[in-house]
Amino acid sequence: MFIRIKQKLFQCALLLMSILRTILTIPYNRILSIIEKLYKRKQNNLQLKEARTLGSLERYFYFWILQFDDTFPYKITLSSKIPFTVKHISDAISALVIQHPVLRKSFLNNGRTVKLVEIPNIVDYLEILSKKHFDSLFNTFSLNGKSWRLVMLEPDVESTHTITILIGVHHALSDYIYNRQIITSFVHNLDKLQHGMTPSSDIVFKHSKPIEEMTRDTPIREVESCYVGPTYQDKKVLTATELLLHAVKKFGHTKSSFSSSRTLKWKLGKETSQIFFDSRRKCKGSITSLLLTVCISSFMKLTQTCLKKDEVVNLPFVFMVNLRRYIKSEEEFRGNASIDVQCYLQMTSSFTSNKQFWVTANNISMKIREIVESGNLLVAAKDWIDSPVAAIDFTHVGSTDDFIKEKTNICIDDLETNTNVNQEKSPIFNVNTNSVRGELQFLISYSSSLMPDMFAQKFADGISESIQNLENEQPN
Numbered sequence: 001m002f003i004r005i006k007q008k009l010f011q012c013a014l015l016l017m018s019i020l021r022t023i024l025t026i027p028y029n030r031i032l033s034i035i036e037k038l039y040k041r042k043q044n045n046l047q048l049k050e051a052r053t054l055g056s057l058e059r060y061f062y063f064w065i066l067q068f069d070d071t072f073p074y075k076i077t078l079s080s081k082i083p084f085t086v087k088h089i090s091d092a093i094s095a096l097v098i099q100h101p102v103l104r105k106s107f108l109n110n111g112r113t114v115k116l117v118e119i120p121n122i123v124d125y126l127e128i129l130s131k132k133h134f135d136s137l138f139n140t141f142s143l144n145g146k147s148w149r150l151v152m153l154e155p156d157v158e159s160t161h162t163i164t165i166l167i168g169v170h171h172a173l174s175d176y177i178y179n180r181q182i183i184t185s186f187v188h189n190l191d192k193l194q195h196g197m198t199p200s201s202d203i204v205f206k207h208s209k210p211i212e213e214m215t216r217d218t219p220i221r222e223v224e225s226c227y228v229g230p231t232y233q234d235k236k237v238l239t240a241t242e243l244l245l246h247a248v249k250k251f252g253h254t255k256s257s258f259s260s261s262r263t264l265k266w267k268l269g270k271e272t273s274q275i276f277f278d279s280r281r282k283c284k285g286s287i288t289s290l291l292l293t294v295c296i297s298s299f300m301k302l303t304q305t306c307l308k309k310d311e312v313v314n315l316p317f318v319f320m321v322n323l324r325r326y327i328k329s330e331e332e333f334r335g336n337a338s339i340d341v342q343c344y345l346q347m348t349s350s351f352t353s354n355k356q357f358w359v360t361a362n363n364i365s366m367k368i369r370e371i372v373e374s375g376n377l378l379v380a381a382k383d384w385i386d387s388p389v390a391a392i393d394f395t396h397v398g399s400t401d402d403f404i405k406e407k408t409n410i411c412i413d414d415l416e417t418n419t420n421v422n423q424e425k426s427p428i429f430n431v432n433t434n435s436v437r438g439e440l441q442f443l444i445s446y447s448s449s450l451m452p453d454m455f456a457q458k459f460a461d462g463i464s465e466s467i468q469n470l471e472n473e474q475p476n
Contacts, residue, residue, distance in 0.1 A: 078187065082194040083160040086128065086152075092189035093125050093150060095199035099185055103148065127151045150186075 078084070097103045103125075127149060151166040189199040 078165065078190070079162045080191075080194060081161065084163045084190075084194075085160075088190060088193045089152060089163075090126055091193050092186055092199065095189045095193075095201070096186050097125070098201050099189075099199070125150055128154055 125148070128151075148167070153164040153166065192199050
């Protein structure tokens with residue numbers, strides 16, 4: 001009896017030793033990594049519940065810049081242990097202009113030809129705006145002046161460790177340089193200056209050929225605008241499918257190293273909107289045509305499922321997709337070849353109150369976050385695998401009816417971009433929403449280079465599935 005008990009105790013001891021051996025074989029760094037991931041996930045969930053008040057100047061900036069088809073807004077909030085100074089920021093911009101020759105160009109329209117003219121390095125690209133006095137400080141972008149500008153909101157005396165930067169970029173600039181590269185270079189320059197170092201003067205982003213040679217005699221095409229709807233069904237008018245195939249033929253199968261940058265607009269009635277979903281299967285072999293199609297279908301599904309059924313029936317859509325230059329050969333420059341996809345969408349749906357707008361905008365943003373996080377859509381962006389939600393920047397601007405007020409009582413989810421100057425991370429999926437005369441507008445941009453091949457398709461499917469019942473949640 002005693003021997004049998006002794007054998008049992010010995011077996012238990014062996015089993016316990018085996019379990020301990022297994023636990024001890026797990027690397028210490030691996031255990032810390034697991035704990036850190038769980039903590040980050042918990043923090044992300046907590047951050048979604050935070051709210052802030054959108055300042056009147058920020059709202060003014062977005063309303064101003066969204067009025068023009070050629071401009072796209074970017075906003076970043078930088079935080080650092082070292083206080084920011086105006087000289088640091090000014091010097092970082094000066095170094096940025098030296099590093100990227102294209103920033104020293106001015107786009108001029110001579111007849112129907114684009115000419116790039118060298119402008120002095122001493123041009124002041126930085127504007128520092130007071131949070132109270134900002135009237136008449138925003139000038140319209142055009143092909144006859146600066147193609148980009150950087151606006152810094154004047155920080156509070158006690159908040160010099162955090163600054164907010166508003167960046168307005170003319171779409172022509174993205175034809176030659178990737179927007180994300182500009183922001184990354186600026187953050188790196190600022191970090192070095194804060195630590196007493198001098199930013200490198202090397203060209204960090206360049207083409208194998210001069211820009212003047214690449215753009216010689218490039219025609220400026222008028223924006224193509226076509227209407228397809230029930231009114232024109234019996235006439236000889238291109239269907240939505242034919243329009244799409246025409247665009248694919250024109251932009252998707254070019255023999256040159258660079259495809260032209262164009263802007264397309266479609267206005268779709270209720271009878272033809274479904275055609276875009278079906279036409280996706282007909283686009284083959286062209287990444288441009290794929291992106292164009294899935295972009296349109298993705299956000300059409302998004303908006304259709306966010307409105308009440310009676311609103312969807314009579315709802316026309318206006319889409320604008322800017323096709324960025326697609327550099328096919330990676331040897332052409334130091335960086336990743338990409339298309340920077342920009343979509344502009346306007347829903348002519350009446351909002352009876354600001355509350356209805358904020359509820360709709362916040363519901364849409366939450367659904368997009370859920371889809372991106374649950375669908376593992378950012379597998380190609382290694383920096384964001386642990387916190388995919390942080391890769392999305394949502395900015396809900398609000399209504400033009402009251403944005404001039406000194407203070408607003410509209411609180412939104414704190415979805416602004418928070419970037420540490422010592423990190424390279426910045427959002428790769430940007431969504432801006434605002435309301436103009438009761439119409440909900442979206443400005444969506446993302447980079448194809450950081451998304452998996454089927455990102456847009458998965459995103460469209462996820463949107464359709466996740467918010468199919470969202471219209472029932474809207475306030476009456």
